[in-house]
Amino acid sequence: MSKRTKWDTKGDLDESKNLPIYQHKATLQQAVKDNSFLVVTGETGSGKTTQLPQYLHQAGFWSNGKIGITQPRRVAAITVAQRVSQEMHCSLGREVGYQVRFDDCTTQDTVVKYMTDGCLLREILADPVLSQYSVVILDEAHERSLNTDILLGLLKQTLSSPDKASKGRSVPLKVVVMSATLETDKLSVFLGGCPVFTIPGRTFPVTSKFSCAIGPKDTESSVYIKEVVKVALDVHTSEMAGDILVFLTDQQKQIFQPPPPGIRKCVVATNIAATSLTINGIKYIVDSGFVKQLNHNSRVGMDILEVVPISKSEALQRAGRAGRTSAGKCFRIYSPAFWEKCMPEYTVPEIQRTSLTAVILTLKCLGVHDVIRFPYLDRPEERFILEALKQLYQCDAIDRRGKVTRLGELMVEFPLPPGLTRALLQAASLGCEDLLLPVAAMLSVENIFIRPGHPEKQKEADKKHRQLGVQAGSCNDFTMLLSVFEKCKASDAPSAWCKDNYIHWRALKSAFSVETQLREILLRLQKKRDFPMEKFDGNKSELFRRCLCTGYFTNVARRSVGKVFCTMDGHGSMVHIHPSSTLFDQEAQLDWVIFHDLLVTSRIYIRTVCPIRYDWVKDLLPKLHEVDVYELSSVAREEVTDEEVAKWMTKETAKRQTEGSAEAVFKKLEKRNDESSVSDARARYLQRKQERQQGKAS
DNA sequence: GAGCACTGC
Incomplete structure (x- = not known):
């Protein structure tokens, strides 16, 4: 035994x-x-x-x-x-x-x-x-x-x-x-x-009370913030001793200041409290009924951060926090009708609302060929999987048969999104990894640029950031990141340097660790015999940007009119350069750009932008529409024969001949983006903004 | 002319 x-x-x-x-x-x-x-x-x-x-x-x-x-x-x-x-x-x-x-x-x-x-x-x-x-x-x-x-x-x-x-x-x-x-x-x-x-657990009973403040029609309103404050104060004045835990969608601490005299503690929390945070002595819960969730939209190929109603299971979990040490009460600021009509039974699992590119590559590397029929506890929608396969094909991680390439085997080792890894490996094969490693690290950590709420400080921060850009001689946001990384690293007093330049020291420190880790992984892979090496003659700035193109050509946009750019990924979204970019206000001098990510707020913004020359992506762009959904779907399900691949290639050549010029291909790619989800997200953002301004005025 | 939660390698 x-x-x-x-x-x-x-x-x-x-x-x-x-x-x-x-x-x-x-x-x-x-x-x-x-x-x-x-x-x-x-x-x-x-x-x-x-x-x-x-x-x-x-x-x-x-x-x-x-x-x-x-x-x-x-x-x-x-x-x-x-x-x-x-x-x-x-x-x-x-x-x-x-x-x-x-x-x-x-x-x-x-x-x-x-x-x-x-x-x-x-x-x-x-x-x-x-x-x-x-x-x-x-x-x-x-x-x-x-x-x-x-x-x-x-x-x-x-x-x-x-x-x-x-x-x-x-x-x-x-x-x-x-x-x-x-x-x-x-x-x-x-x-x-x-x-x-x-x-059996060891918990105490929690009674829950609904209120009528939020009904089924209020899903997008921000009135819940006011209501939450009101209820929290009610609890404070009329309930027995015991601490209060308030669930909101983001940290808006100022609304609870100053705390009423007394010894009652009131903790305002976002979803951190739902899981990691343990607070003893919580007897009361105030539940706003909302949560902020990052959802990936495969049809428009972007992530949208949305305020959505929580699920019933999540609400029960929130309430449960009041019963750890004694019997508790949960105050829900929404109505039973809201509970019934607006709140789903369970939270949609992350696997069904996130980009699957890295996950699918991992599965493929583990020999899971059929990534559609893989035993998922909850199956992601097929188009999410197909989108991931398409991206993996586009950055050379898998071939036409859906088989992992040599490059894909190298890529899976990095804790980075595959596109960025592709750019990094390209740089490594050309011997300029020192340019890409810090950039990859900087893009893996939270935003390093601090923008204070105070208007005066905000101006100063913006000015400092602009100066950093000028000093860096940086003509794009990627070199800006590289420059900040190197300047800070070389500084005798890095933390003071950060403070002076409105840079997040903690974020930069984690970028340093990430860079070290990435460098170690790369060194380990470079020792292998068949690590790819290429030659390049040209200047360093061009070398750097061309490496970026290898990984980011899927995120290419071309200026159409004024400050508006049009993406070339087949969605043809009309996008603007984010005002935090070093290239903001210089749109007139730009034609083609690549970008790291998209953000949907009042507009669709592209962030971390880099101007490129059409020549650098010309040969890559056909890859954007080379693979069709049917093909990927069969690739995803079964092993594909050589004959089938040959058939696809012939079909494609024929297609290209009938379509004619590259310009014609772009016209096709510049399809107008009519995805309602994006305009919805935008409308919601504008509504919240308006409500906030009204709140300020009154 | 700028949004915003969280987690992980």
Whole structure:
């Protein structure tokens, strides 16, 4: 049976014996022994995250390999590992450790390993059968993070095919999926009807009250902010002692200042509080009923940040925050009708509303050819998958057959969007990676330019930023990023330099770490024999911009009239250069540009822009419309024969001949963008803006 | 002439 360890004799902390999970210890240990898959469910406070790995350790699972536990967030992975190492009386990083990006706190001795789901996904890339592990526990599966969803599908697939499961493994891998009491039946069915183990929670009742302030017709209104303040103050004046947690869509702290005298605490939070933040003593919840969500629109090829009603499950989770220490109350500022008509049952999982380009490349690199019939717990819409395939084809990560190219194998190693990786690899092959590495890093972190709310300070910040642009001699936003990175790095007092120039020091520091990581990955790949190398004769500025073109030609736009540009990606969106760009107000001198991203607010803005010459993208542009949906769809489903590819090529040549000149192709690409979602997003933005101004005036 | 949550490699 289980091997004894030095901790067995010392016993658990008394506290852990009081946890609801403790009396199910033996049953849980046996259940994992008896099943390949197991779903464990229980409310927060049941102790499943800290205790189950210890139970499995005591049951001897460590002798066959590590016990790995994934978390969707870094802080959770680190703090839980700390807690468990204390309980097991060992120093962190020895028997119990954690791994998150930039911080690997594990050693050869580590047998209980907490990590982010993204880290485990990286490990699978290097070792598809996870030969180092005896058990993998996916925690917080109900959050449906992109990486956890992918891991679920991969583990299901690996374990359900006996041939793959045994390859490279001495004993079969055990998989435990832990989730809040939500959709657990669905998880069980997904995992072949595996047992579901329920651990009773330790929570107190929460009563919920609806109000009529927000009805079914108010989904886009910002009146909820006022109402939330009103309700919070009501609670303060009329309810018994206990702290208040308020859920809003963004931080608008000023509306709660000054706090009324007394000792009651009022925490205003965005979705951070829904998951990571634990606040003791919360007795009251004020729920606005809204959340800010980034949705990817595959038809227009852009991400739109929207304020949307939360789901019923999310509302229940918000309410639950009031019942951790004693009975609580939840005040919902919306009506029962709003609940019924506007709030979906469950939040749409991330995998169904995000760009899938990087995920699809990862799957392909793991040998998942049929990315449409991959076992997704919730299948993304087919057009999202096709769009991802198209992008991967366009940046040379996959070929016409949907097979990963040599370049694609290199690209998957980088924690970057594939287009940017493509540009970076191009630079590396031409020996100028020092230009692209800092840029890639800067584009991976939050916005580094600070723009204060105060009008005077704002002016000063804008002036400083313009000066930086001039000093850099930078003719585009990418070189601007490069220059800021290098200037700050070379500075004797980088933090003071940042403060003086209205630059986010914290963001720059993380850009430094990202750059180091990217450089390490690149160096590792360059040591391989077949790393591509090319030659280039020309000046450095052109070299830099041509590298960018290789990755960003899909984001090319051409000026049509005045300050308006038209994208060439087949959507033909009419876009403007964002006012934060160094190229803003110089539109008249521009013709062709490429850009890093699109932002939909009062207009469709392109951000991080770079002028290019048509010549540099001329040969790449046909790739934008080379592949049709039918072709991709069949590529996505099955292996494609040489004959079929040849047939497509012939069809394409014929098509090009009938279409004639490049100009004609552009005309076709300059289709007007009639996507209602974009105009809707714009209308909502303008409405909110108007309401805010009215609020100010009154 | 400028929006805005969060997480992850």
